[in-house]
Amino acid sequence: MVSIVDIAKECGVTPSTVSRALNGKDGVSEALRDKIIKTSVDLGYESNEKARWLATKESRQIGLILPDITSPYYAAIAKGVCDYLRPLGYSVLLCNSSRDRHEEKENIKMLQRQRVDGVVVISVTAKEEDLFPLLNSGIKVVAADVEIGPAFSSVVNDNYQGALMLFRHMIKCGSRNIGCILGEAQSQTTVDRLNALKRVLEENSIEFNKDNVVYTDATFENGYKKAKMLISKKIDSLFAINDTVALGVIKYCQDHGINIPHDLKVAGYDDLEIGSMIEVPLTTVHQRKVLLGRKAAELLLQEIKSHSEPLKIVLAPKLTVRSSCGENFL
Amino acid sequence: MVSIVDIAKECGVTPSTVSRALNGKDGVSEALRDKIIKTSVDLGYESNEKARWLATKESRQIGLILPDITSPYYAAIAKGVCDYLRPLGYSVLLCNSSRDRHEEKENIKMLQRQRVDGVVVISVTAKEEDLFPLLNSGIKVVAADVEIGPAFSSVVNDNYQGALMLFRHMIKCGSRNIGCILGEAQSQTTVDRLNALKRVLEENSIEFNKDNVVYTDATFENGYKKAKMLISKKIDSLFAINDTVALGVIKYCQDHGINIPHDLKVAGYDDLEIGSMIEVPLTTVHQRKVLLGRKAAELLLQEIKSHSEPLKIVLAPKLTVRSSCGENFL
DNA sequence: GTGAAAGCGCTAACAA
DNA sequence: TTGTTAGCGCTTTCAC
Numbered sequence: 001m002v003s004i005v006d007i008a009k010e011c012g013v014t015p016s017t018v019s020r021a022l023n024g025k026d027g028v029s030e031a032l033r034d035k036i037i038k039t040s041v042d043l044g045y046e047s048n049e050k051a052r053w054l055a056t057k058e059s060r061q062i063g064l065i066l067p068d069i070t071s072p073y074y075a076a077i078a079k080g081v082c083d084y085l086r087p088l089g090y091s092v093l094l095c096n097s098s099r100d101r102h103e104e105k106e107n108i109k110m111l112q113r114q115r116v117d118g119v120v121v122i123s124v125t126a127k128e129e130d131l132f133p134l135l136n137s138g139i140k141v142v143a144a145d146v147e148i149g150p151a152f153s154s155v156v157n158d159n160y161q162g163a164l165m166l167f168r169h170m171i172k173c174g175s176r177n178i179g180c181i182l183g184e185a186q187s188q189t190t191v192d193r194l195n196a197l198k199r200v201l202e203e204n205s206i207e208f209n210k211d212n213v214v215y216t217d218a219t220f221e222n223g224y225k226k227a228k229m230l231i232s233k234k235i236d237s238l239f240a241i242n243d244t245v246a247l248g249v250i251k252y253c254q255d256h257g258i259n260i261p262h263d264l265k266v267a268g269y270d271d272l273e274i275g276s277m278i279e280v281p282l283t284t285v286h287q288r289k290v291l292l293g294r295k296a297a298e299l300l301l302q303e304i305k306s307h308s309e310p311l312k313i314v315l316a317p318k319l320t321v322r323s324s325c326g327e328n329f330l
Numbered sequence: 331m332v333s334i335v336d337i338a339k340e341c342g343v344t345p346s347t348v349s350r351a352l353n354g355k356d357g358v359s360e361a362l363r364d365k366i367i368k369t370s371v372d373l374g375y376e377s378n379e380k381a382r383w384l385a386t387k388e389s390r391q392i393g394l395i396l397p398d399i400t401s402p403y404y405a406a407i408a409k410g411v412c413d414y415l416r417p418l419g420y421s422v423l424l425c426n427s428s429r430d431r432h433e434e435k436e437n438i439k440m441l442q443r444q445r446v447d448g449v450v451v452i453s454v455t456a457k458e459e460d461l462f463p464l465l466n467s468g469i470k471v472v473a474a475d476v477e478i479g480p481a482f483s484s485v486v487n488d489n490y491q492g493a494l495m496l497f498r499h500m501i502k503c504g505s506r507n508i509g510c511i512l513g514e515a516q517s518q519t520t521v522d523r524l525n526a527l528k529r530v531l532e533e534n535s536i537e538f539n540k541d542n543v544v545y546t547d548a549t550f551e552n553g554y555k556k557a558k559m560l561i562s563k564k565i566d567s568l569f570a571i572n573d574t575v576a577l578g579v580i581k582y583c584q585d586h587g588i589n590i591p592h593d594l595k596v597a598g599y600d601d602l603e604i605g606s607m608i609e610v611p612l613t614t615v616h617q618r619k620v621l622l623g624r625k626a627a628e629l630l631l632q633e634i635k636s637h638s639e640p641l642k643i644v645l646a647p648k649l650t651v652r653s654s655c656g657e658n659f660l
Numbered sequence: 661g662t663g664a665a666a667g668c669g670c671t672a673a674c675a676a
Numbered sequence: 677t678t679g680t681t682a683g684c685g686c687t688t689t690c691a692c
Contacts (some may be wrong), residue, residue, distance in 0.1 A: 029661060050445050051384060054669065075399050075402075075405045086436065091425070093422065094408070095412070103416075109422075114379050114390075247607045274604055278608055346671075356677095362677080371665095385669085
């Protein structure tokens with residue numbers, strides 16, 4: 001493996017000159033610089049980031065911790081992070097935590113050992129204190145998709161606004177009795193969207209009926225099961241916490257001859273690609289997933305460069321109207 | 331950031347002793363080792379992989395180049411790689427190439443600069459020579475999902491066998507005139523599966539009709555478009571090169587009142603999760619995606635440790651029968 | 661404009 | 677069993 005010493009010898013100069021030349025620092029004549037760059041290319045030199053770290057404490061590596069790379073939602077965020085960072089010379093260390101707090105902690109340690117410059121973390125399980133070790137070792141942290149605490153910057157989607165738009169749309173489509181399949185009751189996402197529902201109901205003088213709301217793990221299977229349960233309650237509409245759950249609801253309806261949107265209006269959240277590919281296209285809320293990842297990476301880099309105060313960025317979602325809630329009569 | 335020097339001072343020994351103790355090498359009394367380990371956790375020490383590299387030339391980092399992390403297929407492979415490697419103390423550098431050869435080359439350079447120990451590459455665009463720089467700088471390479479050349483180990487799914495099973499099943503279900511929406515004509519995947527079709531047709535004395543075969547980009551939209559085209563040709567069945575394309579086909583049928591499987595049998599390939607969630611569950615071929623990633627990582631680690639000859643691992647696929655091809659009458 | 665020298669945090673060969 | 681020493685490849689003062 002060729003090092004700057006090889007280049008130095010080849011050019012009859014010292015390593016320090018090569019370093020200056022290659023890093024675009026001044027104090028090198030243009031002619032020499034050209035020669036050095038040329039031989040570095042000829043020799044197939046690629047800078048050694050490991051050795052460079054030792055001298056500069058800059059690794060040009062960013063950690064990315066996420067619950068499940070297999071989820072299209074998180075995968076899209078990961079894409080945003082990677083695609084933004086690569087052209088800037090950063091590489092990303094992917095950590096798949098499997099939604100497991102212990103695994104998250106292990107990944108955090110690993111990122112410390114690898115001396116990354118910063119980490120983007122998406123976690124529903126991690127506690128604030130789990131991440132302090134990173135801060136204490138001088139590694140910047142930005143939370144994406146969900147906040148982790150006042151000490152950390154974050155980039156999130158505006159769940160309240162998104163849900164507001166969606167529920168208003170449903171009301172306009174004629175919904176009067178909306179069932180909800182939500183996630184964990186304590187999760188901020190669930191809370192925000194439920195608050196939006198309450199507000200919209202209030203705006204329309206409809207009473208909130210908490211029997212129409214169930215909390216569960218956000219899976220396809222639970223969508224199917226809970227749909228069965230809620231439909232027995234004479235609801236005319238069903239909001240699912242995400243598109244995957246909505247898919248479960250839709251499947252249940254198809255299996256039982258329930259026509260969407262005629263017999264039941266269905267709405268999801270996230271705007272996964274699949275929502276537009278199915279028989280009855282899903283009305284949902286579009287999340288700027290790739291952008292969210294990009295913004296998180298952007299913010300992280302800023303914090304790495306200038307030690308700024310924690311910042312919070314809220315991204316505006318967009319209503320995606322398809323046919324699963326019927327027509328907007330307004 | 332605490333270093334072994336800090337631990338050494340704290341314990342009143344030298345850094346080399348600390349190094350030996352922490353790395354489980356012998357030549358340290360058990361009492362001292364315990365003391366050193368204890369203070370290392372007390373001080374919150376995490377080994378410095380960057381400095382360690384300089385001394386050992388081992389980074390414990392693996393590169394993963396893939397076409398699109400957003401694709402559920404590649405994401406599952408990535409999961410296999412990550413989940414296998416993490417407990418072994420390796421981290422993975424995720425490189426999203428966007429199916430772009432130039433981007434792949436840039437990623438390769440970046441992985442060289444980061445001095446990774448090895449890389450798993452999934453690429454349909456990279457040429458063999460693009461990867462030689464890695465080999466030449468002593469970085470091991472294993473191809474996953476698709477082979478790249480005799481110099482490289484690979485782990486692939488057996489496309490020929492998988493397609494064989496699928497087409498035999500279709501024949502048993504009554505298919506006599508099978509249309510195909512394939513990928514690029516030159517791709518090995520396409521070739522293997524088409525050969526399987528030809529063989530099965532031959533087994534059943536059915537003539538191969540090349541007008542029933544189209545080559546295209548494997549997208550949902552193209553599935554939709556080509557379905558339209560092929561259905562006009564009086565086919566009774568349609569094989570799509572992957573489930574995403576099959577979804578396009580199904581959507582076209584739903585939009586045009588074509589009943590699956592009654593009017594048209596449809597089969598896909600890959601067994602994406604979504605295939606079981608839609609109205610008419612998709613018959614497809616299950617690919618061991620996570621296992622494929624795991625095996626690739628396993629093989630890579632082997633090659634890193636012992637300089638073995640290139641190896642090829644072929645994974646057996648499994649037919650997943652659902653209802654989109656109707657019943658098996660055999 | 662260029663070179664010399666020190667140092668980053670670790671491991672490993674050699675001494676004691 | 678432990679310490680001493682050198683060195684990995686780079687950057688960065690400080691001289692010249």
